[in-house]
Amino acid sequence: MPIETIGKPGSEVRRLRLSTLEEDALMVTRNLVAPIKTLWPYSPHFFEIDDALLHYVDEGPRDAPVLLCVHGNPTWAFMWRKFIEAFSGEYRVIALDHMGMGFSERPHDWNQTLAGHRTALEMLIDHLDLSRITLCVHDWGGAIGLGAAANCPERIERLVVTNTCVWPDAKLPPILGLAHLPGIGPFLTGTLGLMTRGLSSLCTTGGLPEDVEAGFLAPYLDAERRRGIAAFVRDIPRGPSDRSYEALTAVDAGLASLRNKPCQILWGMHDWVFTPEILRGFRERLPQSRVTTLPDAGHLPLEDAPQECLEAVSDFLKSTSAPHP
Numbered sequence: 001m002p003i004e005t006i007g008k009p010g011s012e013v014r015r016l017r018l019s020t021l022e023e024d025a026l027m028v029t030r031n032l033v034a035p036i037k038t039l040w041p042y043s044p045h046f047f048e049i050d051d052a053l054l055h056y057v058d059e060g061p062r063d064a065p066v067l068l069c070v071h072g073n074p075t076w077a078f079m080w081r082k083f084i085e086a087f088s089g090e091y092r093v094i095a096l097d098h099m100g101m102g103f104s105e106r107p108h109d110w111n112q113t114l115a116g117h118r119t120a121l122e123m124l125i126d127h128l129d130l131s132r133i134t135l136c137v138h139d140w141g142g143a144i145g146l147g148a149a150a151n152c153p154e155r156i157e158r159l160v161v162t163n164t165c166v167w168p169d170a171k172l173p174p175i176l177g178l179a180h181l182p183g184i185g186p187f188l189t190g191t192l193g194l195m196t197r198g199l200s201s202l203c204t205t206g207g208l209p210e211d212v213e214a215g216f217l218a219p220y221l222d223a224e225r226r227r228g229i230a231a232f233v234r235d236i237p238r239g240p241s242d243r244s245y246e247a248l249t250a251v252d253a254g255l256a257s258l259r260n261k262p263c264q265i266l267w268g269m270h271d272w273v274f275t276p277e278i279l280r281g282f283r284e285r286l287p288q289s290r291v292t293t294l295p296d297a298g299h300l301p302l303e304d305a306p307q308e309c310l311e312a313v314s315d316f317l318k319s320t321s322a323p324h325p
Helices: 021-036 077-087 114-128 140-151 174-180 184-191 199-203 210-217 223-234 245-258 276-285 306-320
Strands: 003-006 013-016 045-049 052-059 066-070 092-096 133-138 156-162 263-268 290-294
Touching: 021 045, 021 052, 021 210, 045 114, 052 077, 052 114, 066 077, 066 140, 077 092, 077 133, 077 210, 077 306, 092 114, 114 140, 114 245, 133 140, 140 156, 140 245, 156 306, 199 210, 263 276, 263 306, 276 290, 290 306
Parallel strands: 066 092, 066 133, 133 156, 156 263, 263 290
Antiparallel strands: 003 013, 045 052, 052 092
16 A cells, blocks of 8 residues: 655654555556566556546657557457557557456446447547547457447548457357356356467467467456456347347448548458458448458467558558648
């Protein structure tokens, strides 16, 4: 607990005081980050929503155009570290952790749904008063991020989309349905941590270096900290009766308002979840997009093909930049 000094000069007394929510969150975050500090040297920031703290990093010039990076499952802001390193000299790069994920808090009463996470992202955008945004999304972060973007298209300049899906009738692997089974889904993904344990083998084609794998796993070292992973998978709608079906349908419809935004798609073609068939769906919905297919990359193209991804995004940002007053 923090120590404070009270009293007049010469008769000061030091005493323990109750720590604030942010002080507690900082302590937890620093302890978890310590083993991966060389890969993740960024200062934590927190934004309070409903008495819980959402974690984000905010690097680069504050008056620069923004890269807003939205992760999926079972990752966290760490997956965008190469974007932060490559672009924070010229752009303001913000990468958040969804509530219940990464270094954000894990409130038991949080609304762990697509609508809840989308609203939290919109609140963060408003809180930081972000504009001139290039929105970068991956996995379930695509539905969250693109859903938020459709509600504030005037703040969005460009899109970077990688291995995601935002329509409810897409063909996803049937095994994901296990997460909907009472007791079994949370046990497999939360208690046993099968998704995080299989991150290297299931989500990449080339595996992950030991230190990078440790970085992805850092916020998810025990079952309690993996509750959000289980909730994310359980929220993927399989049919009209599922709670996030209508919200995901609305995201798909909202793509029409983003249709004319410059868009760069990066797609790992060996992704067993978001297959090339889903990429075809994005080509239809966002027909003006630039598409970079990565034939040897899996679900995490920024890990399997980092140089190709960075070069494609760098060229995209340069060629679509417009002068601002």
